[in-house]
Amino acid sequence: MTFAEKIRSNKFVVTAEVGPPKGTNIKDVLHHIELLKGKVDALNVTDNQSAVMRICSLAGSKLIVDAGAEPILQMTCRDRNRIGLQSDLLGAAILGIKNVLCMTGDHVSAGDHKNAKPVYDVESVQLLQIVDSLNKGRDMSGNELQGATDFFQGAVVTPEANPLEPQLMKFEKKVKAGANFFQTQAIYDMAKFKEFMKFARKYPVKILAGFVVLKSAGMANFLNNFVPGIKVPQELIDELKAAPKGTALETGMNITARHIRELMDEKICDGVHIMAIGMEDKVPLILQKAGL
Numbered sequence: 001m002t003f004a005e006k007i008r009s010n011k012f013v014v015t016a017e018v019g020p021p022k023g024t025n026i027k028d029v030l031h032h033i034e035l036l037k038g039k040v041d042a043l044n045v046t047d048n049q050s051a052v053m054r055i056c057s058l059a060g061s062k063l064i065v066d067a068g069a070e071p072i073l074q075m076t077c078r079d080r081n082r083i084g085l086q087s088d089l090l091g092a093a094i095l096g097i098k099n100v101l102c103m104t105g106d107h108v109s110a111g112d113h114k115n116a117k118p119v120y121d122v123e124s125v126q127l128l129q130i131v132d133s134l135n136k137g138r139d140m141s142g143n144e145l146q147g148a149t150d151f152f153q154g155a156v157v158t159p160e161a162n163p164l165e166p167q168l169m170k171f172e173k174k175v176k177a178g179a180n181f182f183q184t185q186a187i188y189d190m191a192k193f194k195e196f197m198k199f200a201r202k203y204p205v206k207i208l209a210g211f212v213v214l215k216s217a218g219m220a221n222f223l224n225n226f227v228p229g230i231k232v233p234q235e236l237i238d239e240l241k242a243a244p245k246g247t248a249l250e251t252g253m254n255i256t257a258r259h260i261r262e263l264m265d266e267k268i269c270d271g272v273h274i275m276a277i278g279m280e281d282k283v284p285l286i287l288q289k290a291g292l
Helices: 003-008 027-036 057-066 082-094 124-135 165-176 190-200 217-226 234-241 248-265 280-289
Strands: 013-018 042-045 071-076 099-103 152-157 181-186 206-211 271-274
Touching: 003 013, 013 027, 013 280, 027 057, 027 280, 042 057, 057 071, 057 082, 071 082, 082 124, 099 124, 124 152, 124 165, 152 165, 165 190, 190 206, 190 248, 206 248, 217 234, 234 248, 248 271, 248 280
Parallel strands: 013 042, 013 271, 042 071, 071 099, 099 152, 152 181, 181 206, 206 271
Antiparallel strands: none
8 A cells, every 4th residue: 555545544654754865875864764664654755954955855755766665755945946846746756756745945044055045936835736736737837748647745734833823724725735644843742732633633634743752851942942833841851851861862762652652542643753853763663662
């Protein structure tokens, strides 16, 4: 079964993330693909994440296809205009890539080429509309294609944003634009996420809860202070602080596994998305701890 077939069949799916390297040495990314293949249902490939230049997500996705796994091509609007985006999507289709995650993308001021010119010819809702149009055999201008695409398109949402209302409005627009599934920004407040899911369940889309493993109380405080849309509850920070010396990461992994199990047992959402950020080797252990 493909990722789309699995999630549509109401299987609790698991996706994870691999970050392409900044350079041509792909030894580590190939290792991570092999490590996660068969343990997750699909692998996201980031698109110059945080506006830091790396190998393109299209090439990374092709590596996953060649390895016998299924990629989710992340595509942002920051670096390409509508011609470039559509061209890359057609290229992805003929390379056997079936899933695409449509994102607006972090501004270049966040990355390592601060003098770069951001494009943003379109934004995430329009990109979803573009994918939907390509699936129907026409480009953004209405021109007929010599062969349509068949993408399973996804989008992102931030359930812990404050205020939340703009996110809910954007969520509705993305559903109308053709989004089939959503992967969320990292969540830590289970009660708040469950409230969001009451809203999300009104729509015919699948939701994967996003998780970033907390390595320490310091990391949790950093996220609270500097990353919009993320709020780590104080009780989790206290749990990390109380961890014996040298075991904070283990505690963070246990927290993630506990939350995944809770969502799965209570059938709150349709799956989880684990953003390991340099700790891809920990993903199988987290899944094992969660009973997956």
